[in-house]
Amino acid sequence: MARGPGDVPSSALASRNGVASGMRPRVRLRRQPSAKVAMVGAGQLARMTHQAAVDLGIDLVVLAESSDDSAVVAGVPFRLGSATSLADIRATAAGADVVTFEHPFVPSRHLREMEDLGYRLRPGPAALSLARDKLKARKVLSASGFPVPAFAPVSSPSDVLRFAQEHGWPIVVKNPRSAHDGRGVHVIDSEDRLAHLFVQPPWTGRVWLAEQFVEIAAELAILIARTAQGYVALYPAVQTIQRAGIRSHLLMPALLPGSIIKQAGQMAKSIADGTDATGILAVEMFLDTRGELLVNELTLGPHDAGHATIEACETSEFHQHLRAVLDWPLGATTLRSAAATANLIGGPDATGIAARLPLALGIPGVYVHLYSGAALHGRKLGHVTALRGSTEEALETAQAMAALLTKP
Ligand code: ADP
Numbered sequence: 055m056a057r058g059p060g061d062v063p064s065s066a067l068a069s070r071n072g073v074a075s076g077m078r079p080r081v082r083l084r085r086q087p088s089a090k091v092a093m094v095g096a097g098q099l100a101r102m103t104h105q106a107a108v109d110l111g112i113d114l115v116v117l118a119e120s121s122d123d124s125a126v127v128a129g130v131p132f133r134l135g136s137a138t139s140l141a142d143i144r145a146t147a148a149g150a151d152v153v154t155f156e157h158p159f160v161p162s163r164h165l166r167e168m169e170d171l172g173y174r175l176r177p178g179p180a181a182l183s184l185a186r187d188k189l190k191a192r193k194v195l196s197a198s199g200f201p202v203p204a205f206a207p208v209s210s211p212s213d214v215l216r217f218a219q220e221h222g223w224p225i226v227v228k229n230p231r232s233a234h235d236g237r238g239v240h241v242i243d244s245e246d247r248l249a250h251l252f253v254q255p256p257w258t259g260r261v262w263l264a265e266q267f268v269e270i271a272a273e274l275a276i277l278i279a280r281t282a283q284g285y286v287a288l289y290p291a292v293q294t295i296q297r298a299g300i301r302s303h304l305l306m307p308a309l310l311p312g313s314i315i316k317q318a319g320q321m322a323k324s325i326a327d328g329t330d331a332t333g334i335l336a337v338e339m340f341l342d343t344r345g346e347l348l349v350n351e352l353t354l355g356p357h358d359a360g361h362a363t364i365e366a367c368e369t370s371e372f373h374q375h376l377r378a379v380l381d382w383p384l385g386a387t388t389l390r391s392a393a394a395t396a397n398l399i400g401g402p403d404a405t406g407i408a409a410r411l412p413l414a415l416g417i418p419g420v421y422v423h424l425y426s427g428a429a430l431h432g433r434k435l436g437h438v439t440a441l442r443g444s445t446e447e448a449l450e451t452a453q454a455m456a457a458l459l460t461k462p
Contacts, residue, residue, distance in 0.1 A: 086111065088111050088112060088113050089110075089111075089112045089113070089151050089380055090112070090113045090114075090115070090149055090150045090151050091107065091112055091113070091114050091115075091150060091151065091152055091153075091154060091376060091379065091380070092114075092115050092116075092117070092146045092147040092150035092152070092153045092154070093114060093115070093116045093117070093153075093154050093155065093156055094116075094117045094137050094143060094146070094153070094154075094155045094156060094157070094160055095116065095117065095118075095137065095155060095156025095157045096116040096117065096118035096119070096123035096124065096125040096126050096130065096132055096156070097123060097124050097125065097156055097157075097425075098124040098125075098423075098425035098434075098436075099156045099355065099356045099357075099358070099372075100114075100116045100123075100124070100125035100130065100156045101124045101125040101127075101128045101130065101425065101426075102356065102361075102364070102372050102423070103156070103356055103372045103375060103376065104116075104125060104128065104130040105372065106370060106372035106373040106375075106376055107376060109373065110373065110376060110377075112376055112380075113131070114130060114131070115130075115131045115132065115133065115146055115150070116130050116131070116132045116133075116146070116156075117132070117133055117135055117137060117142060117143060117146040118132040118133070118134055118135075119134075119135075119136060119137070120134070121134065124425045124426055127426040128426060133145055133146045137157070137159055137160050138159070138160065138161055138164075140164040140167060140168075143160065143164060143168065144168070144171075144173075147168070147173050150173075151174065151380065152174045152175070152176045152379050152380060153168065153173050153174065153175050153176070154175075154176050154177075154333055154355065154375070154379045155177070155182060155354065155355050156355055156356070157355070158182045158183075158185040158186035158353075158354060158355075159186060159231075160182070160186075162179055162183055162186075165178075165179035165182060166179055176282065176332040176333055176378070176379035177330075177331050177332045177333055177335075177354045177355075178330065178332065180329070180330065181329045181330055181331045181332070181335075181354055182354055184329055184352050184354075185352055185353050185354045185355075186231060187230050187231055188228060188230040188231070188263050188351060189205075189207055189230040189261065189263045190230070191351065191352050192205045192263065194329070195325070195349050195352075198328055200321060200324075200325065200349050201346060201347060201348050201349065202348055202349050202350075203226075203265045203266050203268050203340070203348050203350070204221055204265065204266040205263055205264060205265045205266070206263075206264050207261045207262070207263065207264075208227065208261070208262050208263070208264040209252065209260070209261045209262065210252055211248035211249065211251055211252060213264070214227060214242065214248055214251065214264055215245060215248060217264040218242070218245070218264075221266040222266075223242075223243055223244055223267075224241050224242060224243040224244075224267045225241075225242055225264055225265065225266060225267055226239060226240070226241055226242070226264070226265040226266070226267050227240045227242055227251070227262050227263070227264050227265075228240070228262065228263045228264075228265065229256060229260070229262060229263075230260075230261070230262065230263045231260070232256075236296070236298070236299020236300055237299070238256075239299055241267065268340050268342050268348060269342055269343040269344075270340045270341070270342060270343070271341045271342060271343045271345075272293060272308070272310055272340075272341040273293070273294045273295070273296065273338070273339070273340055273341070273350075274291050274292060274293050274294065274308050274310065274315075274318060274338075274339050274341065275291075275292045275294055275336050275337065275338045275339070275357070275359035275360075276288070276289070276291055276292075276318050276319055276321075276322035276336070276337045276339070277289040277292065277334055277335070277336050277357060277359065277360045277363070277371055278319075278322045278323060278326045278331075278334070278335050278337070279333065279334050279335075279371070279374040279375065279377070279378040279384050279387075280326045280327070280331050280332055280333070280335060280378060281332060281377075281378045281381050281382075281384065282332050282379075282381050283381060284327065285383075285384055286323060286326055286327075286384075287369075287374065287384040287385070287386075287387050288319050288322065288323060288387060289360065289363060289367060289371070289387045290306055290307045290308075290315075290367075290387070290389045291306075291307060291308040291310065291315045291318055291319065292304050292305065292306050292307075292308060292359045292360065292362070293305040293306075293307075293308035293309055293310060293445075294338070294359055300397070300399075300434070301358060301359065301397070302396065302397050302399075303394060303395065303396050303397075303449060303452065303453070304358075304359055304361065304362055304393075304394060304395040305393075305394050305445045305448070305449055306362045306363075306366055306389065306392070306393045306394070306395075306445070307389060307392065307445060308445075309445055309446075310341065314341060314345075314347065317347060318337075318339055318347055321337065321339075321347065321349065322335070322337040325337055325349070325352065329352070331354060332378060332379055333354060333355055333356075333375045333378045333379045334354070334355055334356050334357060334360065334371050334374060334375045334378065335352065335353070335354055336352070336353040336354075336357035336359055336360065337349060337351075337352055338350045338351040338352075338353070338359070355375065356371050356372050356375050357371065358437075361395050361423070361437050361439060362393040362394070362395045362439050363387075364421070364423075364439065365390075365391075365393065365421050365439050365441055366389055366390055366391055366392075366393035366439070366441060367386075367387055367388065367389055367390065368385060368386040368387060368388045368390065369384070369385025369386055369387060373385060374387070390441075391419075391441040391442070391443075391448075392441070392442055392443060392444050392445045392447070392448050393439055393440065393441050393442075393445070393448050394439070394440055394442075394445060394448035394449040394451070394452040394453075395437050395438065395439045395440075395452055396437065396438050396452040396453055396455065396456035397434050397436075397437050397456065398422075398424070398434070398435045398436040398437060398438060398456055398459055398460055399432060399433065399434055399435065399460060400431050400432060400433045400434075400435045400460070401431060401460050401461070401462050402431055402462050406459075406460075406461075407424065407435055407436065407459050407460060408424070410458060410459050410461075411424075411459070413458055413459075414438065414455045414458060414459055417451075417455070419440055419441040419442060419451070420438060420439075420440050420451065420452075420455050421438065421439045421440075421441075422436065422437075422438050422455070422459070423436050423437050423438070423439070424436040438452055438455045438456055438459065439452065440452040440455060
């Protein structure tokens with residue numbers, strides 16, 4: 055007689071499972087297969103990307119420089135290492151479907167070698183190099199006919215003087231490979247200041263980017279997601295307000311004429327296609343006082359200008375970035391509500407933010423995001439987004455909430 059499972063005596067079943075009779079048999083549950091994404095960088099953008107990864111059942115692992123990094127503190131699986139070490143990047147990327155980046159500061163040669171070894175880098179080395187090197191981005195954009203501020207490479211006071219004589223004082227001199235937040239941006243207003251330049255690090259040993267000083271009427275960022283197959287999704291334009299070179303507030307939608315926003319969106323789309331960007335691309339632009347748009351900077355990967363998308367848009371930039379790098383269908387970018395975001399910058403008593411948090415949480419339409427960074431004076435510790443009926447009202451609320459949370 056043929057034996058079916060029902061014919062097996064229970065004691066035999068127990069021993070077949072390797073457990074003594076009387077104990078419950080051990081059942082091996084297999085996890086659903088999931089997509090695996092490795093991200094270089096473990097700051098707050100990686101932390102927020104992880105929240106989206108959890109929603110989508112994606113296994114995210116990050117390459118962290120320190121166990122104090124914002125994503126690591128949040129419990130994101132990580133590997134400690136350096137973004138400039140090929141071995142560390144490879145170890146993080148082992149088994150991943152794609153490798154993506156929170157910041158672009160990975161040497162090009164490592165990226166090329168990773169591609170040669172068969173890793174899928176999203177974005178790829180060419181696009182990423184434009185985010186890493188502002189001078190290169192300027193050259194590529196202007197050669198392709200996109201409007202950019204007048205610029206020149208400079209490596210000596212006499213180069214800067216020549217540029218200033220041609221374009222007029224003041225001029226802006228930028229470290230083309232600096233991190234964000236305006237740290238490498240210097241406004242030089244006269245010849246007297248030149249003697250101090252190119253004397254000591256970080257001025258020595260590199261070419262800098264000199265730019266005409268733009269009379270800025272408004273600054274905006276266009277976020278666009280692009281898949282490797284070339285599908286794109288454009289977000290509503292974000293207007294950015296800077297304080298001391300740091301983006302302090304975001305307005306979504308931007309309070310700018312529709313014709314400007316349309317033109318900015320078309321430019322961003324052409325740049326995304328022309329540079330073969332994958333994932334989120336942020337195109338930062340100036341609107342000058344003559345009403346002309348100039349492209350300032352390209353950034354690849356989730357971007358702080360897109361923070362309001364978490365609550366204000368149908369698909370957050372973090373979900374969208376993951377969808378794009380995995381070549382999954384992109385989500386709608388429709389605005390659900392006018393929004394504004396204010397950064398939470400640590401004051402003399404930065405630890406007070408957590409204590410005051412409940413005050414802000416009691417207010418409808420207000421969303422606080424804390425990054426768990428070291429509570430340092432002057433450091434970006436989080437952001438607050440307010441959703442309201444108009445951008446102006448949202449800005450007022452976001453500013454009031456930031457003041458409440460960070461007041462000394
Ligand atoms: P970072 O990448 O460090 O943020 P940016 O190039 O975006 O540096 O510059 C930071 C801020 O400095 C800009 O948002 C803008 O307010 C100001 N800035 C930069 N370049 C110019 C320029 N050419 N003319 C006038 N202001 C500028």
